[in-house]
Every structure is written in C-alpha cells, then in structure tokens.
Amino acid sequence: MSLVVYLAAFVFGMTSVVLFRRPRTAARRNPLTLSTCAAIVLGALVLVCAAPATLGTVNALTGVPNFGAPLTYGMLSAYSCSVLVLLIHWRGGSRERVRRMVLRSVAAYGVLVVAIVVLFLLAEADTERLTDLDTYYANTPFMREMILLYLLGHSAAMLVMCAVCVKWGREVGGVLRTGLRLILVGALLDLVGFQLAKYTAVVARWAGHDLDFLSTTLAPPMASLAALLCSAGFALPRLQPSAVAHWRGLADYRRLAPLWYLVRSASTAPKPPATWWQLPQARLQWREVSIHDALLALAPYFDHRVRERVRDDALRAGRSPHEARLVSEAAMLTDAARRAAAREEPPETPGTYRLHATEVSGTGGLVELAQALHRPPAARDGAAPSSLTGSVSEPEEPHVA
Structure with a gap:
C-alpha cells in the first residue's frame, strides 16, 4: 500500500513543480500561485506521512510509538487549512478582506493542530499501530478525542470546499468551471470514500462491532484518488492558458517551416x-x-x-x-x-x-x-x-x- 500512496504523492507534488517553474519571479509574488502550490505540496506530504512505511520509520527514529499519528493528523489539518486559504485567494476580493479570512483560517487550524498534539501527549498509546490506529484506539481516552477532532477539522474544510465549488460553479464558465467540478468530485470522494468510512469504522468500534476494513482498506486509496482529483482541479485553470499558448506556438513553429x-x-x-x-x-x-x-x-x-x-x-x-x-x-x-x-x-x-x-x-x-x-x-x-x-x-x- 505504501508504494501506491508514494506514487500518488509524487504525481500530486509534481503539479506544484510545474506550476512554480515558470516564471519563477512572478510565481513567488503571486499569492494565488503560492497558495495553490502550498496546498498541493501539503497534500503530497499528507500522503507520504500516512504511508505505513513512513509511519514505521518516524516511530523508529523518534523512539515514540505512534509518533507518526499526530504528525500525519497535524499535516492533514494544515492541508485542510491550505485548501481554505487557496479558495479564499481564488475567490478574491479586497486585500483586507482576503487577509482577514486567511488569518482566521490559519488561527483556527493552528489551534486544532495544537489540540491534536496535546491530546496525543495525554493519551496512553504504547502499542504501535501502522494501519489501524484509528479503530484500535477508538475507545482510548484522549486518543478517541484526537481521532474525532482531526476528522471533524478535515470534514469542515471539505464541506466548505464543496459549498464554494457549487456556488461559484454557477457563476463562472469554461476551464474554471471544469476545475471547480474536478475539485468538487475530489472533495465528495474524500467525504464519502475517506471520511465517512473512517467515521463508520470508529463508531462501529464504539458500538462493539468490527468494521475496520473500511478504515484500513477502503479509506486510504479513496483519499489518494480524491487528492489527485483536487490537485487536477486546482492546477487546470492555472496551467490551461500556458498549455494553449504552447500548443499554438508549436503549430506556428511548424507552419513557419x-x-x-x-x-x-x-x-x-x-x-x-x-x-x-x-x-x-x-x-x-x-x-x-x-x-x-x-x-x-x-x-x-x-x-x-x-x-x-x-x-x-x-x-x-x-x-x-x-x-x-x-x-x-x-x-x-x-x-x-x-x-x-x-x-x-x-x-x-x-x-x-x-x-x-x-x-x-x-x-x-x-x-x-x-x-x-x-x-x-x-x-x-x-x-x-x-x-x-x-x-x-x-x-x-x-x-x-
């Protein structure tokens, strides 16, 4: 499973390289490009951190069982925040309004990351679990709250993303609408294929049932696919004008032969x-x-x-x-x-x-x-x-x- 996740992370991350490559000076000064690249890079890091091979390595290097859990959950929360920041920049508005909304999002998810770390420190999670930590510790004090908290934070970001995509998709057209539809499909796939599966498996543990396969087998590939779709939706409106220009340039290059x-x-x-x-x-x-x-x-x-x-x-x-x-x-x-x-x-x-x-x-x-x-x-x-x-x-x- 680690190989599949690493491959998805590589494809995810390469999108930011393409976006940030040309022109570099302009890209560094463009908040929209920066926020797009940040969201894509953080999404790729989430996939890398969630891979069982990475979790095992992190736990071994730190000497703390399950240290990879708060690292992954904190990274996922940062990704959720970056998605909201990207949507804020994408939507636009006055500079003061954009700045205020960005600061609120960063503050909210900053508190969430701190809460995840504190809950992990308070919990007793001495048994290393690389693939089924969410369900194994679903009834453990503080770990239970940490798991529920990271899921709720990610769900809030995805729900906001869906609402913005549906509302904005009615106002725009062309390649931007196509990008919004890809993001919407990715967000819905994340909500249903990843988060609903996690919620169901955790609640089943609370009720004394075993539906761990939803969390360990179904959720990871759905999360990878959802991330790739969102990445394509974010990048498409940014790359399409350049791609069209290069296509026309190639056609003119051949006509001049x-x-x-x-x-x-x-x-x-x-x-x-x-x-x-x-x-x-x-x-x-x-x-x-x-x-x-x-x-x-x-x-x-x-x-x-x-x-x-x-x-x-x-x-x-x-x-x-x-x-x-x-x-x-x-x-x-x-x-x-x-x-x-x-x-x-x-x-x-x-x-x-x-x-x-x-x-x-x-x-x-x-x-x-x-x-x-x-x-x-x-x-x-x-x-x-x-x-x-x-x-x-x-x-x-x-x-x-």
Missing part, C-alpha cells in the same frame, strides 16, 4: 543549444528572430519587377489585394534566396519596400508568408518560376530544434 528552410542559409542569428525539452514558445521565438534576420540579409536581393509581375497576374486571376501581395512577396523572396545562394549580383532595382510580415507584430505575418510559398503565383513569362516555391514545399528535417 517552409519559410525557414527557404531563408535559413542567410540567417546569422546564433543557434540555441539543441535540447529536446525546449518549450514550443522558446523554439518559436528563436525561429521568428532568425527568419527576420534572414529577411534583412536578403533585402538587397529583392527584385521588385518579379514582385510586380506576380502581383498583377494574381490580381487578374481574381485574388484579393492582400492575397496578391503575399503571393508576390513569396515569389520575390524565393527569387532573392536563389540569387543569394548562387552568389549572384543583387538586381538593379533597389528600394525601401517592406514585406507585409515585417509590418505586423507577432508571427501572424510570417505564417501568412510561409503559407503563400505553397500557392502557385500564376506566373507568366518572365515571372519567378513556380518550381522555386515548389522546391520548399517538402522541407527536410530541421538540424536545430
């Missing part, structure tokens, strides 16, 4: 290290800078007669002025790349013409120019041959990522 393979020999931009894990946005930024550098180097080779002929032919073919401009610029650029590769003299038609791709911000203009390389320029005699554009329609594999 025809243009890049046409002009890359003219680029003098320094090449980044070829790392497979480099994010799409970083790859796109480097490719965009390199293409602009190459366009600047090829500008002296632009033959405006080619551009004008292809533009006129495209207009006569029924294309819009914008499409005609893109196709003519693609033909002129292809001709310029051929001249530069063959080390020919620049044409005798110098000018200050600017490509559409250099007039607009972002990668949109470059993507349009790259796509125009695939379009037949409807060339007449004397225009740039279509074979020049066709030669880059199937680019070779990139040498640098």
Whole structure:
C-alpha cells in the first residue's frame, strides 16, 4: 500500500513543480500561485506521512510509538487549512478582506493542530499501530478525542470546499468551471470514500462491532484518488492558458517551416543549444528572430519587377489585394534566396519596400508568408518560376530544434 500512496504523492507534488517553474519571479509574488502550490505540496506530504512505511520509520527514529499519528493528523489539518486559504485567494476580493479570512483560517487550524498534539501527549498509546490506529484506539481516552477532532477539522474544510465549488460553479464558465467540478468530485470522494468510512469504522468500534476494513482498506486509496482529483482541479485553470499558448506556438513553429528552410542559409542569428525539452514558445521565438534576420540579409536581393509581375497576374486571376501581395512577396523572396545562394549580383532595382510580415507584430505575418510559398503565383513569362516555391514545399528535417 505504501508504494501506491508514494506514487500518488509524487504525481500530486509534481503539479506544484510545474506550476512554480515558470516564471519563477512572478510565481513567488503571486499569492494565488503560492497558495495553490502550498496546498498541493501539503497534500503530497499528507500522503507520504500516512504511508505505513513512513509511519514505521518516524516511530523508529523518534523512539515514540505512534509518533507518526499526530504528525500525519497535524499535516492533514494544515492541508485542510491550505485548501481554505487557496479558495479564499481564488475567490478574491479586497486585500483586507482576503487577509482577514486567511488569518482566521490559519488561527483556527493552528489551534486544532495544537489540540491534536496535546491530546496525543495525554493519551496512553504504547502499542504501535501502522494501519489501524484509528479503530484500535477508538475507545482510548484522549486518543478517541484526537481521532474525532482531526476528522471533524478535515470534514469542515471539505464541506466548505464543496459549498464554494457549487456556488461559484454557477457563476463562472469554461476551464474554471471544469476545475471547480474536478475539485468538487475530489472533495465528495474524500467525504464519502475517506471520511465517512473512517467515521463508520470508529463508531462501529464504539458500538462493539468490527468494521475496520473500511478504515484500513477502503479509506486510504479513496483519499489518494480524491487528492489527485483536487490537485487536477486546482492546477487546470492555472496551467490551461500556458498549455494553449504552447500548443499554438508549436503549430506556428511548424507552419513557419517552409519559410525557414527557404531563408535559413542567410540567417546569422546564433543557434540555441539543441535540447529536446525546449518549450514550443522558446523554439518559436528563436525561429521568428532568425527568419527576420534572414529577411534583412536578403533585402538587397529583392527584385521588385518579379514582385510586380506576380502581383498583377494574381490580381487578374481574381485574388484579393492582400492575397496578391503575399503571393508576390513569396515569389520575390524565393527569387532573392536563389540569387543569394548562387552568389549572384543583387538586381538593379533597389528600394525601401517592406514585406507585409515585417509590418505586423507577432508571427501572424510570417505564417501568412510561409503559407503563400505553397500557392502557385500564376506566373507568366518572365515571372519567378513556380518550381522555386515548389522546391520548399517538402522541407527536410530541421538540424536545430
């Protein structure tokens, strides 16, 4: 069982690493990111502390039987508090109101943690129990109160979480609503699969019955699954915008491939290290800078007669002025790349013409120019041959990522 719990804790904790990785400076200053990471890390620590292997190690190192119990219960209470703090920051409001509610939550659960430790010190729990402590000591003075107290504290946090998710879920939409639904499912699974099972097993002991399997067999995996669902719900609204941006960046990176393979020999931009894990946005930024550098180097080779002929032919073919401009610029650029590769003299038609791709911000203009390389320029005699554009329609594999 320890291996399963450790695996769940690892997956749980990795979410905070992803959230906190970029940008680090902004993350440290964002209370919402900090509270999200704190809740996820504490949830992972609860799972680690609750594993029988960890409990046995802690008991052996401290020399106190069942010392892992107040440690785990205190950690669970801290996790419950962090969940409430996260919901407070997520909900937002005035700075003073948020600060006041956070302080109240921390104070309440701070008292709860102190009470758990005091009750454990007052109790007589000399027999080590790694998996069934809640039911074994269900009738032991002070241990009974400690067990009930940590369960009630965690239940209060989960009930508040469910209420907030249901109420707020009616007011928002999109990925935020999806995240709230995941949190709600996780909280309900925690309430029913973990806490109700624990309550039932403990009350059964009070009544003289044995339903320990609910506490020892059913509750732990339900708690792990609930924690993972809540983690996904917390992280999804934070990660989705970045994931969408990187997905779009990857798409634009690939769309720029025809243009890049046409002009890359003219680029003098320094090449980044070829790392497979480099994010799409970083790859796109480097490719965009390199293409602009190459366009600047090829500008002296632009033959405006080619551009004008292809533009006129495209207009006569029924294309819009914008499409005609893109196709003519693609033909002129292809001709310029051929001249530069063959080390020919620049044409005798110098000018200050600017490509559409250099007039607009972002990668949109470059993507349009790259796509125009695939379009037949409807060339007449004397225009740039279509074979020049066709030669880059199937680019070779990139040498640098």
